[in-house]
Amino acid sequence: MASTSTSTVTNNLTQKWQSEPAVRHQAAQKQPSPSPRETNGTNENTEKLRGICVQKHTNGSLAEAVIVNGLPFFLNVKDFRAELVERIETPTASLLPPDKTAYLNKGYEFTSLADIQDYINRARDESFDSLYQRVKDIYAKYIDADNDHLTICAADTIFTYFQDKIEQTHYLMFVGDNGTGKSNNRVVFQYLGYRPLFDTSITPANIYSYLGSVEEGQGIVLEDEADNIDSNLEKMKIFKVGYNAGKKVSRMDPSFGRKQQSYWTYCFKAYTAEREPDKDKAKGFLERIFVIHCSPGSPKYDISEVINPARDEKYQELLDELTHTRKLLLIYRMLHYDTPLPDIGLSIKNREKQLCKPVLRLFQNSDCRQEIS
Numbered sequence: 043m044a045s046t047s048t049s050t051v052t053n054n055l056t057q058k059w060q061s062e063p064a065v066r067h068q069a070a071q072k073q074p075s076p077s078p079r080e081t082n083g084t085n086e087n088t089e090k091l092r093g094i095c096v097q098k099h100t101n102g103s104l105a106e107a108v109i110v111n112g113l114p115f116f117l118n119v120k121d122f123r124a125e126l127v128e129r130i131e132t133p134t135a136s137l138l139p140p141d142k143t144a145y146l147n148k149g150y151e152f153t154s155l156a157d158i159q160d161y162i163n164r165a166r167d168e169s170f171d172s173l174y175q176r177v178k179d180i181y182a183k184y185i186d187a188d189n190d191h192l193t194i195c196a197a198d199t200i201f202t203y204f205q206d207k208i209e210q211t212h213y214l215m216f217v218g219d220n221g222t223g224k225s226n227n228r229v230v231f232q233y234l235g236y237r238p239l240f241d242t243s244i245t246p247a248n249i250y251s252y253l254g255s256v257e258e259g260q261g262i263v264l265e266d267e268a269d270n271i272d273s274n275l276e277k278m279k280i281f282k283v284g285y286n287a288g289k290k291v292s293r294m295d296p297s298f299g300r301k302q303q304s305y306w307t308y309c310f311k312a313y314t315a316e317r318e319p320d321k322d323k324a325k326g327f328l329e330r331i332f333v334i335h336c337s338p339g340s341p342k343y344d345i346s347e348v349i350n351p352a353r354d355e356k357y358q359e360l361l362d363e364l365t366h367t368r369k370l371l372l373i374y375r376m377l378h379y380d381t382p383l384p385d386i387g388l389s390i391k392n393r394e395k396q397l398c399k400p401v402l403r404l405f406q407n408s409d410c411r412q413e414i415s
Contacts, residue, residue: 107139186339206259209287218336237261250305258306272319
């Protein structure tokens with residue numbers, strides 16, 4: 043990660059953080075003007091001064107945007123110890139973590155550095171096997187489906203936290219009539235997956251803005267009610283190239299005097315719809331997805347009630363489980379991001395290999411790989 047200068051942060055956390063020997067708090071020196079949270083400007087120098095908000099950065103070491111006691115920071119983990127910085131300086135831009143109100147998804151929130159350190163200690167005891175079983179058990183509480191259905195949801199959820207490391211992905215589409223629970227799959231994904239952009243009728247501009255132009259894999263895309271997805275040619279182009287890392291789409295950016303800007307397209311994507319896309323209109327897209335047909339069932343809990351607990355103790359406990367698991371997944375990602383993932387050989391070829399290999403490669407040394415494959 044690019045180096046940062048240190049200065050005193052004027053908030054009530056400073057003395058507490060400096061008194062904790064297990065962690066170090068680093069704060070970047072403030073720019074005097076203009077507001078560092080603004081990202082629009084008239085030229086590249088203004089962009090450098092004001093800063094660009096990103097959710098993660100991996101140049102040198104992995105930094106993840108987090109919220110600590112309501113304040114935005116980048117989190118870096120070195121030698122199992124947490125470090126917080128306010129900005130990352132690169133040769134072309136000053137990178138900033140989003141404010142709490144600027145997130146288009148649920149941010150990763152911690153109460154203090156001690157809270158983060160506790161998650162680091164917990165994540166050290168986890169493995170891909172233990173996390174896979176934990177996540178699969180959660181899906182089983184809200185989705186009444188067969189084992190294959192739960193397996194791919196659990197494996198893909200964990201995969202999203204390493205999508206930028208493996209650099210190739212498949213997509214998921216949950217298809218079913220009303221009352222089949224297809225949206226329940228999306229909601230669980232929304233609460234457990236890596237930084238999801240969730241919406242209905244997501245536009246190409248939404249995707250470009252969310253994935254940005256700084257570094258790919260800023261999050262994942264979850265689109266609900268995607269029945270007409272095959273009618274949007276611009277989105278089809280994004281999805282056809284966005285399963286492989288390294289692909290950009292160029293568009294005019296009026297923020298800098300109609301400057302030509304290139305946007306990343308790669309990330310994991312999942313959709314819900316009442317029908318599959320038209321085979322003629324979306325042939326290339328269909329070659330990149332696993333379609334999961336949903337049917338009516340009787341899950342143990344209603345996820346829509348759990349995420350709105352209304353002071354019900356049991357629902358609050360289940361919501362806390364979702365929140366705890368997603369934070370544990372983030373910290374596990376940070377601890378294992380630099381662990382090598384050797385290539386694997388598979389007997390399958392062509393499309394099947396492209397769809398399956400990324401996830402199987404992630405779980406290659408895990409006991410659960412046999413179930414996943």
